[in-house]
Amino acid sequence: MTLLDVTLLTPLLGGLLLAFVGHRPLGGWINVATGVVTFCASLAMALEVFAHGPLLSSGRMFYIDAFNVYLVALTAFVGLTTSIFSRPYMRHEVERGRVTERRLRLYHSMYQCFLFSMLLALSTNNLGILWVAMEAATLTTVLLVSLYRTPESIEAAWKYFILCGVGIAQALFGTVLIYFAAENKLGGERGDTLLWTVLHGTGTGNLDPAVITLAFVFLLVGYGTKVGLVPLHNWLPDAHSEGPTPMSAVLSGLLLNVALYALVRIKMLVDASLHTNLAGNLMMGFGMLSFTVAGLFLHRQHDVKRMFSYSSIEHMGLITFGFGIGGPLATFAALLHMTVHSLTKSAIFITVGHACQLAGTQRIDQIRGLIRTQAPIGWGLLLGTVAIAGFPPFGVFISEFLLLMATMKSWPWLTIPLLVGFGVAFAGLFRHLQRMVFGEPPPGQKPVKANMLPVVVHLVLVLWLGLAIPSFLSHWFEQATLLISGASPL
Amino acid sequence: MAIAALGLYSQAIILFAALALFTSFIMLAQTRMMPLIFTFAWQGLLLALVSVLVAIVSKHPELYVSAALTFTLKVVLIPWLLYRLSVKLNMQYDAEAILHPTLMLLGGVALVIFSYYVAQSIVHLSGLATRNTIAVSIAIELLGMLLMCARKSAVAQVIGFMSMESGIFFAAVVATYGMPLIVELGVAFDILVASILFGVFFFHLRDSFGSLDVGRFNRLSEANEPMPLPEAAGAPPPEARS
Numbered sequence: 001m002t003l004l005d006v007t008l009l010t011p012l013l014g015g016l017l018l019a020f021v022g023h024r025p026l027g028g029w030i031n032v033a034t035g036v037v038t039f040c041a042s043l044a045m046a047l048e049v050f051a052h053g054p055l056l057s058s059g060r061m062f063y064i065d066a067f068n069v070y071l072v073a074l075t076a077f078v079g080l081t082t083s084i085f086s087r088p089y090m091r092h093e094v095e096r097g098r099v100t101e102r103r104l105r106l107y108h109s110m111y112q113c114f115l116f117s118m119l120l121a122l123s124t125n126n127l128g129i130l131w132v133a134m135e136a137a138t139l140t141t142v143l144l145v146s147l148y149r150t151p152e153s154i155e156a157a158w159k160y161f162i163l164c165g166v167g168i169a170q171a172l173f174g175t176v177l178i179y180f181a182a183e184n185k186l187g188g189e190r191g192d193t194l195l196w197t198v199l200h201g202t203g204t205g206n207l208d209p210a211v212i213t214l215a216f217v218f219l220l221v222g223y224g225t226k227v228g229l230v231p232l233h234n235w236l237p238d239a240h241s242e243g244p245t246p247m248s249a250v251l252s253g254l255l256l257n258v259a260l261y262a263l264v265r266i267k268m269l270v271d272a273s274l275h276t277n278l279a280g281n282l283m284m285g286f287g288m289l290s291f292t293v294a295g296l297f298l299h300r301q302h303d304v305k306r307m308f309s310y311s312s313i314e315h316m317g318l319i320t321f322g323f324g325i326g327g328p329l330a331t332f333a334a335l336l337h338m339t340v341h342s343l344t345k346s347a348i349f350i351t352v353g354h355a356c357q358l359a360g361t362q363r364i365d366q367i368r369g370l371i372r373t374q375a376p377i378g379w380g381l382l383l384g385t386v387a388i389a390g391f392p393p394f395g396v397f398i399s400e401f402l403l404l405m406a407t408m409k410s411w412p413w414l415t416i417p418l419l420v421g422f423g424v425a426f427a428g429l430f431r432h433l434q435r436m437v438f439g440e441p442p443p444g445q446k447p448v449k450a451n452m453l454p455v456v457v458h459l460v461l462v463l464w465l466g467l468a469i470p471s472f473l474s475h476w477f478e479q480a481t482l483l484i485s486g487a488s489p490l
Numbered sequence: 491m492a493i494a495a496l497g498l499y500s501q502a503i504i505l506f507a508a509l510a511l512f513t514s515f516i517m518l519a520q521t522r523m524m525p526l527i528f529t530f531a532w533q534g535l536l537l538a539l540v541s542v543l544v545a546i547v548s549k550h551p552e553l554y555v556s557a558a559l560t561f562t563l564k565v566v567l568i569p570w571l572l573y574r575l576s577v578k579l580n581m582q583y584d585a586e587a588i589l590h591p592t593l594m595l596l597g598g599v600a601l602v603i604f605s606y607y608v609a610q611s612i613v614h615l616s617g618l619a620t621r622n623t624i625a626v627s628i629a630i631e632l633l634g635m636l637l638m639c640a641r642k643s644a645v646a647q648v649i650g651f652m653s654m655e656s657g658i659f660f661a662a663v664v665a666t667y668g669m670p671l672i673v674e675l676g677v678a679f680d681i682l683v684a685s686i687l688f689g690v691f692f693f694h695l696r697d698s699f700g701s702l703d704v705g706r707f708n709r710l711s712e713a714n715e716p717m718p719l720p721e722a723a724g725a726p727p728p729e730a731r732s
Contacts, residue, residue: 128673135680142687151698155707158691162647165684166638169654172677173631176658177612180665184615194670210611238710 003048004055004062006041007072008119010034011079015112022108023101028087031108035080038115042076045069050476056125056197063125063197066479071261072122074339078253078346079115081454085350086111086246088451092357093244098148107147107244114140114250121258125196130262131168131175134226137255138164145243156238163235164225171222171262177215178269181207199269207273216270216279219263220286226259228313229320230290240309241362245353248305252312253346257338260316264323268484271326283324288417290317295421298428303362304352307432308345311388314425315341322403325410328489332481333402336469340395340462344387347458351380354450355436364432369441376452382437384455387462389426395465499547500620503540503664507623510536510660511602514633514653518598522585523645527572530649533630534564537660541668544620548667556659556668559678564656568685572645575692581702586643594640598633605629620664627664631657642705644695648688655681 014034021027046069049055054065064072090107093099099107117140121133138161146157175194182193185206192198199207221232228236240248263283270279294314301307315337322334354377359367371378387394400422407415464470469477481489496504513533520526541557544550576582588594602625609625616624634654638647659677662669669677695702 126670126673128669129676132673132676132680135677135684139680139683139687143690146691146694149694149698152709154691154694154698155709158644158695158704158707159710161684161687161691162638162651165651166635166654169631169651169658172655173628173658173661176662176665176669179662179669180612180616183666194673208612208615211615214608214612242710 002057003041003045004057004064004123007038007045007076008116008123010038010041011112011116011119015109015116018112019105019109022105025091027104027108028083028090031083031111032080032087034112035076035083035115038119039073039076039080042073042119046073050472060125060192060195060197061129062123063195064123065483066476067264067483068122068261070335070339070476070480071257072119074342075115075118075122075254075258078342079118079250081457082246082249082253082346082350083111085249085353085451085454086244088449089246089353089357090244092448099244103147107144110140110144111246111250114144115254118254118258122261127175127178127194127196127199127265130265131172134171134223134259134262135165135168137258138168138226141239141243141247141251141255144247145239147244147247148242150242153242156235156242160235160239163232167225167232168222170218170225174215174218174222174266177211177218178207178266181211181215184208184211196265200272207269209274212270212273213278216266216282219266220279220282223259223263223266224286224320227256227263227316227320228290229286229317230293230313233290233294233313236313237306237309240312241303241306245305245349245356248309249346249349249353252309252349253342256312256316257342260319260323260338263320264484267323277326280324280326283320284411285324287317287319287321287324288414290314291321291421292317292417292424295425295428298425299431301432302364304356304364304367304432304436305349305362307364307429308348308352311425311429312341312345314421315345315388318400318403322406323484325406326485327406327410328481328485328487329409330403330406331485332477332489333399333406335477335480335484336395336465337399337403340399340465341388343458343462344384344394344396347455347462348381348384348388350455350458351377351384351452354448354452355381357448358445359442364436366442367436369439369445370437372439373441373445374447374450377450378437380452380455380459382433383459385429385433387459389429390422393463393466394459395462398466398469497547499543503543503547503620504622506536506540506543507626507660507664510540511626511629511633514630514637515595515598517649517653518594518633518637518640519588519591521588522583523576523643524573524582526646526649527569527576530572530653531565531569533653534560534569534656537656537663538565540623540660541663544663544667547620548618550667552671553663553668555671556663556674559674560656560659563678563681563685564652567682568652571685571689572648575689576645579692579696579702581645584643586641586646586703588640594636598636601632601636602629605632616665618664618667620667623664624661627657627661629657630654630660633657642703644688644692644702644704647704648685652681652685 049069117136142161146153225232267279390400538561545553605628606625637650
């Protein structure tokens with residue numbers, strides 16, 4: 001059994017086990033333990049790939065290279081920390097009577113199945129399986145969005161199901177087209193031509209431009225729906241605000257990343273065949289639009305989780321924009337931003353979850369005086385928002401700064417909307433934040449049992465990435481950048 | 491290329507594909523639930539037949555698996571599930587009003603023309619006997635999407651969704667003689683799970699909204715202002731949802 005097998009099988013088996021015992025008090029602990037094993041295995045695998053280069057499993061089913069291995073480790077890590085948060089959080093929800101024991105079992109089981117589908121999407125070598133795993137990610141989370149069974153949550157889940165379903169169906173059509181292009185040009189063993197190693201190895205530059213352009217448009221719409229690119233984003237704020245908070249944390253921190261990962265993989269193929277920047281330009285356009293629109297929408301939110309989900313759209317737009325610019329510097333910045341956004345945003349959602357339990361509502365105008373009532377939650381929310389808004393010395397600042405520099409180099413006039421967008425988003429976040437964190441708490445507001453360890457760990461990591469990127473990590477990003485953009489950023 | 495110049499099997503493939511496209515149009519115009527479900531099953535049957543014919547012509551035995559999957563899912567399982575649910579939810583005689591039936595059918599025609607236009611740039615690359623039907627597969631997919639957009643009933647939306655999937659499956663069959671087996675199995679598994687989840691959702695929708703009319707969804711919209719705050723501090727919030 002290889003480390004990859006352990007990484008993939010642990011969440012799957014954990015999910016199956018939790019389908020039977022997930023409602024017991026032990027269930028939360030099993031969830032955490034599964035996360036620990038998955039994370040350790042993924043970390044060991046990352047070190048192995050780091051030392052020996054890309055890893056192709058026997059049977060060529062899985063392929064791990066510099067690009068996806070760090071996302072595998074990140075996914076396992078955020079999955080672990082969120083499971084640590086979710087154990088007391090879900091207990092509290094059961095005690096409040098919002099979740100029955102049966103639904104708790106469903107929640108725990110689906111949590112691990114979701115992680116499995118994410119890891120499968122990241123590590124598979126087959127573009128078809130990538131699609132299957134992305135669809136499975138929707139299927140595993142859709143019942144969790146409607147976990148509370150309120151009319152709002154059911155509406156949100158239906159929207160999520162239908163919009164993501166339609167979107168991702170386009171991606172399947174795009175995948176068929178890629179297979180069509182590859183079958184025509186590459187020949188060879190049937191069934192091999194959907195393998196990434198074949199497409200990107202011998203197939204580089206050989207695919208028909210007309211087909212591959214059409215395929216990219218379908219795939220961009222398809223996976224773009226899951227990334228939450230405007231105007232395909234409608235499901236995202238609903239699903240984030242109505243589901244249980246641990247779900248919001250993993251959706252924002254992981255699912256969006258993985259969908260974007262799929263898109264970037266496809267872009268690598270398209271770029272090699274087209275020799276133009278068509279894919280990049282499309283991604284820049286969608287990215288810029290999402291960034292701007294989401295920044296404006298931040299201003300008119302009344303629900304705290306909704307607000308931060310718009311912030312996720314904004315950041316995913318920024319990352320898409322970065323990958324669209326191409327070039328080593330922008331790609332490096334986008335990869336770094338993917339990491340820091342994922343860490344920061346899941347930390348914020350964890351804090352917001354506690355804050356909502358504290359205040360008993362998600363309405364921004366009713367959350368008051370967090371610092372007075374329970375200082376760790378208040379400070380966590382404040383620091384998390386400061387970090388996500390891109391203040392130095394946090395890592396988000398570094399990646400946004402690098403991205404700005406890359407934009408200045410290749411598209412100087414685009415720095416203006418970018419800077420304005422940063423300003424708008426900043427104002428949007430802080431006009432709500434100040435009243436929630438400071439001020440007089442409403443009478444009778446009592447502290448809740450909160451585990452702030454995951455938040456602290458995430459924010460310290462983000463801070464660390466902002467002060468000094470450790471050499472092995474920068475080397476890692478460098479390798480991934482080399483793989484995606486074809487040149488080293490240094 | 492004259493139809494008569496093709497072999498009998500190829501002619502049959504084109505005939506059945508055209509009939510499948512025709513069923514898509516019937517679904518667009520069909521307002522009642524039961525005939526809608528049956529038309530969907532007919533479409534599945536036609537597409538499965540095409541897969542079998544393609545398998546015979548191309549001598550690709552793995553296409554039989556694809557045909558079997560289409561038959562099991564689209565002809566037996568999903569229609570049966572939808573039928574059972576409609577009876578259980580007591581809505582088998584329901585009909586929904588279509589706002590602009592003529593406009594919608596004309597839109598469907600436009601989509602078919604568009605599919606032929608899109609397919610034109612890629613068809614010449616293919617040497618397969620079935621390449622004439624690539625445009626039909628794109629059209630079935632797009633018509634499924636139109637059905638989803640135009641209808642407000644959850645059942646019709648699910649049928650539109652499944653019809654889209656059928657179109658894509660069909661595209662894979664006629665453009666490349668099917669996807670690799672493992673991918674087809676994976677996709678079929680996803681569709682199976684999705685159809686079960688849709689069934690679960692029908693009950694949730696009915697329990698919360700009293701009907702399967704998703705046009706009544708209005709709670710989550712950026713256009714809505716939230717309810718005003720209660721005046722007295724400490725009064726219970728109007729819609730505490732934490």
